[in-house]
Amino acid sequence: MSSFRTPRSHADRLRDRIADGDIGRVADEALRVMDSSRGAWGAGWERVLDQLRSLPAEHRRALLHALADRFHQAGDDTEARCRHLALGALVAEGLDGAERLADDPLAAERRKALDDLARQHSFWYAARFEVLCRAELAAGRPLPAPVVAVVRRAALDAYRAADLVALARQLTDPVLNVGEAWAEQALSDATGPDWQALLAHALTATASRPTAKWDKGARALLDALGTDRVRETVLSWLALVGRPRTLPLERRAWEPDVDNAYDPYNATALRGLAWLLSLLPPHPGTARALGALVETSLKKVAGLGPRNPKVANAGVVALARIDSEAALAELARLATRVTYKNTAKLLDTALEARATALGLAREEIEELAVPAYGLTDVGHAEHRLGETTALLEVRGPRAVLSWRNAAGKPVRTVPVAVKRDHPDELKDLKTAVKDIDKMLSAQTERLDRQFLARRSWPYAVWRERYLDHPLVGTLARRLLWTIDGTTAGYADGELRTLADEPLTGGDRVELWHPVGHEPAQIVAWRDWLERHGVTQPFKQAHREVYLLTDAERATRTYSNRFAAHIVRQHQFHSLAALRGWHNKLRLCVDDSAPPATRELPRWGLRAEYWIEGDGEEYGVDTTDSGSYLRLRTDQVRFYPLDAPQNSAHCYGGAYTMWLAPGQDPAAPVPLEDIPPLVLSEVLRDVDLFVGVASVGNDPTWQDGGPGGRFQEYWTSYGFGELNASAETRRLLLERLVPRLAIAERCTLEGRFLHVKGDRHTYKIHLGSGNILHTPNDQYVCIVPKSTPTTPATGYLPYEGDRMLAVILSKAMLLAADTKITDPSILSQL
Secondary structure (H helix, E strand, O other), X not given: OOOOOOOHHHHHHHHHHHHHOOHHHHHHHHHHHHHHHOOOOOHHHHHHHHHHHOOOHHHHHHHHHHHHHHHHHOOOOHHHHHHHHHHHHHHHHOOXXXXXXXXXXXHHHHHHHHHHHHOOOOOOHHHOHHHHHHHHHHOOOOOOHHHHHHHHHHHOOOOOOHHHHHHHHHOOOOOOOOOOHHXXXXXXXXXXXXXXXXXXXXXXXXXXXOOHHHHHHHHHHHHHHOHHHHHHHHHHHHOOOOOOOOOOOOOOOOOOOHHHOOOHHHHHHHXXXXXXXXXOOOOHHHHHHHXXXXXXXXXXXXXXXXXXXXXXXXXXXXXXXXXXXXXXHHHHHHHHHOOOHHHHHHHHHHHHHHHHHHOOOHHHHHHHOOOOOOOOEOOEEEEEEOOXXXXXXEEOOEEEEEEEOOOOOEEOOOOHHHHHHOHHHHHHHHHHHHHHHHHHHHHHHHHHOHHHOOOOEEHHHHHHXXXXXXXXXXXXXXXXXXXXXXXXXXXXXXXXXXXXXXXOOOOEEEEOOOOOOOHHHHHHHHHHHHHOOOOEOOOOOOOOOOOOOHHHHHHXXXXXXXXXXXXXXXXXXXXHHHOOOEOOOOXXXXXXXXXXXXXXXXOOEEEEEEEEEOOOOOOOOEOOOOEEOEEEXXXXXXXXXXXXXXXXXXXXXXXXXXXXXXXXXXXXXXXXXXXXXXXXXXXXXXXXXXXXXXXXXXXXXXXXXXXXXXXXXXXXXXXXXXXXXXXXXXXXXXHHHHHOOOHXXXXXXOOEEEEEOOOOEEEEEOOOOOEEEOOOOEEEOOOOOOOOOOOOOOOOOEOOOHHHHHHHHHHHHHHOHHHOOOHHHHOOO
16 A cells, blocks of 8 residues: 555645535545545545545535536546546445445446446556546445456556556456456356466466476466366367457557457466466377467567567477477477567577487477378378268368268268267367468478578488478478489389489488579479479479679679668568578667678578668658668678677668677678578578568559659569569469460560450569559559469469469459459559
8 A cells, every 4th residue: 555645734624624514625625635645545545535424414415516516627637537536436435334325426427437447458547547446446346347457457567656556456356357258268167266276376477487386386276176177178268369359448549459469467377377288298289279379479469569479488488398299399380480589589499408308409309390190191191980081181282181971982071970970080180180281381481491401311311201201291292302412303102313213212312402403404303393293382493593693793792682672671570580580670769780680500601681771750651669661671791600790770871890899800701602502592582572572562552652752663663674583483474374264365575464354455563463554554553362362273383472373363353354343443444
């Protein structure tokens, strides 16, 4: 409680006003006391209330009406209105159980104020809502659960006063905040003192990891409730985490998207529940749920960033504490997907620790951690459920579950007998499909990064972990490998050379890369893949190769190939993290930052991409939190791995090398000394960043963005020369276009795919996907869906080219332009 004491003069004056019988002046003096206390609740208040409750009932009625008059005169002054309502609550009810007053003119206003408060995420201290809440409690009325939630959230703010924190500690019921689906399910399930104690214990998980004392208390609760029962119940709660709020909140202009954020009070309980699960006997469902919790907690919310990294970190800590193959698999999968720096570091530490414990290299741990998920052969499994056979198959980037009846004929839907007689097996199969899809995506990312890892494997180890692995084999058998210097692919059940001769064994195996191979050989392998109908999981045979140019020989130590671009900062930041680069978001503040960097320990090098924030107008060129919306790009350089770090001001300016006392500067490594594979892969990453994140790809930016200042750049990028990725796309389209249903309406000319519609002829740029139509090359803005699907084109040599899907979808649409119904497109035609 606060030690505030109302000055004697206030109490004296209030006593005088009461003695005078001037109720209006009594109201004013009591409000002044409340104002001078700044909401504190202490001995001074008790003296004031003793005087007020000594008033006769008729005087208290008069005082309530005086307060009501002042309440309505306060207008929109929330602070004053709360003081009036709080004082009214105390006067109306009394603190000594005195007679209730039926004619309370502020009762409805108090209920409305509490209802309004219940829809807030938090509140400012100055608003004095806590005074109203205290008055309600003092009057013997428990606060509604949504109001309890608001008070608790407000008390978590680092700047809140001790009085508010003390008030929040008084509010123990309900044990969790309402408003989130998972918490309300927990409140419904957690009947009985043991469950309540378990949730209360989870709410004490405020450290970065559990202590021995915390674990001891948790184990006692788990023993009382039963481990299987706790696991089943808690996993059902975690399945609901991340869903939109059940009680929507009002969002102020400066607040994040609170309806999709975590309740910060409940987030502490989530951390504790994750730790609790790590104390249970290992179970695949536990590892799966913790992995999902990590990913859900790192999903970004507008105005906030990741929902709650502390919950994500708790999930990683829990997984690291579980000694099981399923938990290790989740750690390895998350390591390929998580880009948030602190959580990624925790994952790396966990995997390194597991590798050290097993006496293996980190890379081997990641390989051994991939489960089979019930697949008995590479990409295939059959399960008998009564008279029905379930077929679990990996087809390209995803798993598919299909069914056959007793006669062996395919059936389109899950048979009724399976649903009735085998519900648990059906649930497990559907879960396996989801797990396989996630792991396929993770393993594709991991394999795509192996070109710079300089990995090689003994032939027998490679076959076990890659070619013949039930899940990884579905990717490895669609890639090209070098076995003792001979390139081979997998077709017709065997490894085969370019001449289709079987390759039955070898000593060492490496992942094949087109750098260093003659163009004719690369084209021959592309033909081989098409002849055997092999669709690669990512670009390998069609991979762009970036060789040193004359301009780069002239500059010697840096490449300007991807300079002078305008890219969306947050998209660039996410892509960089996915490709293994380290980057710091640029804020519009007086600070400096290093360039985006990728460390290449196997080569003793560090690659740098120099960038700077663009713009100066806060709120136009930045987010509400001050981070730049866009970046300007500059040079690509290479330094020795242990070279001092460069940095530049976030506003822009020259990069300079930061040197510790006595440290010598390091010169950039000449580009001619960079191994061709390293140069090609680093520049390919940078090309990807520009190709995806450039504002020139945005079809809505034909006006040039803020103030039109990017008009020239948008036009030059959106319709200019093709980069290496777009050139690869053009070569592929030369093969694809003749197979399209609209082939007779399409021609490739230079940088464009020309499409003849009935209204106009259209030109789709092969780099940006932007469109011009006749006459006079008028621009057409068509915004693609977030995940466009590639129209049926027959064979594709590789997966993952989103822009190819955008271009083909637009071509299909425009070839039948008389069938377009979208009014925003029709208005442009």
